Amino acid sequence: MQKIYTGKTKDVFKLEDGNLVLKFKDDVTGENGVFDPGANAVALTIEGVGKEDLKCSKYFFELLRKNGVKTHYVDANVAEKTMTVLPCEVFGKGLEVIARFIATGSFIRRYGAYIEDKTVLPGTFVEVTLKDDQRNDPPISKDALAMLGILTKEEYKELKEKTKEIAGIIKEDLAKRGLTLYDIKLEFGRCNGEVILIDELSGGNMRVFDGDSYVEPLKIYSYLDKGTV
């Protein structure tokens, strides 16, 4: 297995059949030594976090597979902290696609003049930001994505529809466990001409509440580990 990339929270290896292996690490992002899945630098190491993230990812990717959604996921080995995935091309230098059901966080920081924090949105709101640490992950429109050659307008449409579908499936599964999904951050890539979900699907990708209480990213799997509901 040849190592081809060293990431902040995962390393990437290439298999002989062309597939990739993501090796989850115990390093987490944050600021000033405090865990924050939205931050851009590794802040600390938490024993066991790689395994928790992988268990969570495995759960959600397999949930999507059961629901007929194609993703880059092939399989996972929790003991080895590895996930085998299809090789995909990222869009530009990487995009984050956010689906929101309840307005909070950066949406309120930007649009707080028009909407109150924690307002339930009338439908699934989708937005795209560039992965660009230096420029604080700026939001970007469909037109700008097309003009900069990052994503065609057809790919944007596909990405938006898949985001709604995937976020809806995850929201519904969490709801069965008494949890409320406020928003979720997804990453997509190009694979044989199709736009498919890539990266991981761990607690750090989503903002989840149990009633009025925020569920810490590392606690989400404890709710999932109860079989099918």
Add this chain to the structure above:
Amino acid sequence: MQKIYTGKTKDVFKLEDGNLVLKFKDDVTGENGVFDPGANAVALTIEGVGKEDLKCSKYFFELLRKNGVKTHYVDANVAEKTMTVLPCEVFGKGLEVIARFIATGSFIRRYGAYIEDKTVLPGTFVEVTLKDDQRNDPPISKDALAMLGILTKEEYKELKEKTKEIAGIIKEDLAKRGLTLYDIKLEFGRCNGEVILIDELSGGNMRVFDGDSYVEPLKIYSYLDKGTV
């Protein structure tokens, strides 16, 4: 004439026929006492600036009228520093619509990882930001505008098409005078069910170059004051 609004650079009065009168002032926006048309606070007073802005606005609104574009402009009285306009409803708390021909400024601050400063864009790029001093005028997508009830998707389409048309007419007129329009900031409103151009069209609304030299907003009218070209 009844005063109905006191603005940073203009006061607004209402006429008996329902039309409005904008009275241009010599106050200009900026930061730390330096003129910056993009800033959100009044920084200083420049003798004659109100008249320059009005002459420039009158010129461009009449150019648009000649080209068959409906705007809120009725007429202007330069000696009195007043412009009579149709009453329009602004979208939400006000939007800024930016048309870009050459990438620079905030476009590069956001998307500089993908494009170099001063790259000529392949077409007219249009984007919308909220007028919100407190939140640094955040960019906003078509979907967010619709979700927040600021603009319907049909109105967005109309606004985008009119922005391209208006920016194109102004770009072409400046080109005949040897000037290059990099970008222009427009404001629209609702008037009898139509989306039309409102506010002013002065040098502070546009980034213009004469060869490699930036043309200061207050200098633009000196290029226009040469009759039809």
